[in-house]
Amino acid sequence: MLASLPGVGPKTALRLGLNLLSRPAGDCAALAESLAVLHEQVGFCETCGCFAEHGRCHFCTDLRRETHTVCLVEQPVDVLMMERGHGFRGLYHVLHGRLSPVDGVGPEQLNMAALDRRVSAGIKELILATSATVDGEATAHYLARRYGDSGVNISRIARGVPEGSELEYLDEHTLSRALDQRVSWAVTS
Numbered sequence: 712m713l714a715s716l717p718g719v720g721p722k723t724a725l726r727l728g729l730n731l732l733s734r735p736a737g738d739c740a741a742l743a744e745s746l747a748v749l750h751e752q753v754g755f756c757e758t759c760g761c762f763a764e765h766g767r768c769h770f771c772t773d774l775r776r777e778t779h780t781v782c783l784v785e786q787p788v789d790v791l792m793m794e795r796g797h798g799f800r801g802l803y804h805v806l807h808g809r810l811s812p813v814d815g816v817g818p819e820q821l822n823m824a825a826l827d828r829r830v831s832a833g834i835k836e837l838i839l840a841t842s843a844t845v846d847g848e849a850t851a852h853y854l855a856r857r858y859g860d861s862g863v864n865i866s867r868i869a870r871g872v873p874e875g876s877e878l879e880y881l882d883e884h885t886l887s888r889a890l891d892q893r894v895s896w897a898v899t900s
């Protein structure tokens with residue numbers, strides 16, 4: 712079972728199992744209890760699709776957040792990544808996947824109806840933060856077309872040079888994209 716989890720191979724699963732065995736029985740019981748109630752207590756927000764314990768997530772119920780700006784991501788874990796930056800104060804929308812015709816994933820398989828409702832309700836900006844993969848790009852293009860006439864301002868997260876990285880280690884596509892999406896740079900003294 713442990714070996715079937717993402718990022719855990721047979722060797723790591725064995726190490727985890729042996730580690731659990733070496734701990735007091737109470738630790739294992741506490742872990743088992745947490746896992747047992749996981750599906751009962753944690754679900755997805757009915758508005759945005761993020762993790763939520765009671766109907767709506769803590770982002771959607773946070774009155775201090777900017778409700779007219781919605782950042783669209785593919786998976787709930789992407790929200791956690793976005794929040795690590797501490798810079799975004801809007802709300803999120805989780806698609807729970809991305810368009811992938813090869814795998815039979817179309818708009819109907821994604822959390823799209825709820826997004827339609829939010830766009831109709833009058834959000835001002837939809838930030839497309841789908842992944843920089845072929846399917847992620849295709850999904851962003853699809854959404855830009857789907858909501859192109861809705862009046863919502865649609866933007867796409869910029870691609871570029873990661874913080875702290877040297878140019879010589881970047882692949883040509885990243886560098887080329889960073890150059891295409893350059894921003895004006897004014898230095899004030």
Ligand SMILES: [Zn+2]
Nearest residue numbers: 756759768771
């Ligand atoms: Zn929510």
